[in-house]
Amino acid sequence: MTQVQALVFDVFGTVVDWRGSIAADLGAWGAQRGIACDWAALADDWRARYQPQMQRVRSGAVPWTVLDALHREALEELLPKYGLQHLDEADRCHLNRVWHRLNPWADVREGLRRLKSRYVIGTLSNGNVALLVNMAKHADLPWDVVFSAETFHAYKPLPQTYLGAAHMLDLRPGELMLCAAHNDDLAAARAQGLRTAFMPRPTEYGPSQTKNLGPEQDWDVVASDFVDLAQRLGV
Template sequence: MTSSVKAIVFDTFGTVVDWRGSIIRDLTAWGAAEGLQIDWTGLVDRWRDHYNPQKARVRSGELPWTNLDELHFDALKAVFAEMGLAELDHDRMMHVNKVWHRLDGWPDTSRGLHRLKSKFIIGPLSNANVAILVNMAKHADLPWDNVFSCELFQHYKPDPETYLGVCKLLYLEPGAVMMCAAHNYDLAAARSLGLKTAFIARPTEYGEGQTTDLTAEQRWDYVADDLEDLARQLGC
């Protein structure tokens, strides 16, 4: 099977980067320096709670295409209101919003991607817009060959246009592209369209007590402990 796979695309938030831990660390340190008394952990969890509902509004057509930076900023303002916080000045609100551009990879991420890149075309297939993905790659040493942002397709996962869009851009049949994700729903959508699949568990993505995506829920083509283990399984 490995010989038929030419490209691997990766879910990014959770699979490649530790979004929750990164944001809490970044904003806690910054907030302390700014003298801000804010429950950053609570803010991050509330902020992420808006993620799927916002995407659903775009996917249903309730909202026109809106990229993730803009959705995040609208959600951030809503969370400040929910928590009874006065909004910060524009520059500081934008600094908070752009924390998604500064996310750290998991400990295995950069090494694993460099190994996989030696044999495959690699890139993120992410709901993040191009600016987030490019800046994040610079920050976290993510050696992408290309950035397959859903912004290019103006559809959010799991819309078929996203997975098939990658295949079209690379001039590859779906069976020559593998989706790697820590989320079973993402892999199920990719498999339904003919892509190969690789599952990596990230049991602390949502912090301690996570109850979802702890194990592979189907017989995916590959199940790995982390990206370095996936590279080993694929002969990299």
């Protein structure tokens, strides 16, 4: 572990509570506007379209498209289901940009502050750059660098995302650690030679979550949260 020079973090689910944030943000907005909706269910349906949309880009079925645009495409499909097809363009833009306004889990800021004292810390996310930068400002996330799928025109788990981050930091893969709450993301990173740290987020998908409740491989570090990760890395 002494070789690790930098930590990069998956963001959606690992750093921020996307489901709870969307339900709270849009719930408050809807209450002000007199718009009733099951916002948590909308968040779930929205997120369910995430991997299929990115796979169309990965496969070359559609050209490179940033996540904001994929989110908007999915939102347009969902509006009639939730009785929101009457919303005007300004409202639709506001809803789509909720992904820029996600809030971190309670342990994140303290853990990142401690980790930043020793390591370079940054994102390695499928979110586009504008989304990640705006989220960092909103949530007070102290990144040194923002790596995005947009940086490499490749969505995780394509190898060029993991190797691209190491290359841009002038590090060997083994000097970079991916920190994530998702076993599949860590497996893809490990396959490219990165070190790995797992922290579970057992309520990412709500109270009935059934996956990523624990480590599925012998990751280099398994921690309960970001503060515990900092302690296990000696900071």
